[in-house]
Amino acid sequence: MRRRTLMLGLGGIASGFACGDEDSFARWNRDRFAAAVRDMFDAPSTVEIFSIDPSDETSSEGNQFRGRTIIGTAFVAPWDVRQDLLNLIARGVYASEGGAFVCFQPRHALTIGKGRRSLDILICYSCLQLFVYGGGDIGNKPLLTSSSVEPAVTAIFESHGLTIAA
Secondary structure: OOOEEEEEEEOOOOOOOOOOOOHHHHHHHHHHHHHHHHHHOOOEEEEEEEEOOOOOOOOOOOOOOOOOOEEEEEEEOOOOHHHHOOOOOOHHHHHHHOOOOOOOOOOOOOOEEEEEEEEEEEOOOOEEEEEEEEOOOOOOOOOOOOOHHHHHHHHHHHOOOOOOOO
């Protein structure tokens, strides 16, 4: 099997995309993302994906992911599919044009495991925001993403038997 190189790389995540004419907010967004996911995106041992009910913000019933009701869940087993999914998530952040809406009704989520550490990511492609939990010091502030990767991310979720809410 041919190994694919993760677009973030391990050593130069934050500095690898610094261009002189780059918008400072976009650079800040990418740097925060890079700091949050630093080594977790490089060869994770597990990736679990979740389809989330976007209308359910603070449910206390049923299976939960960061306070949201889980519609379905699956583990992404093939190494190359895990890397493709993580590359898409990263590509979305790096492609963000800095705009977002305020709805935050996420439909996609994932947990990345590596050793004893885990990282949760909750994504709303409608408002172009994502939250990273357990990844450094970014707090509860959203990072921005791009809708350009949503069809491919959704296709991976659906190929694992998950239904994404309308």
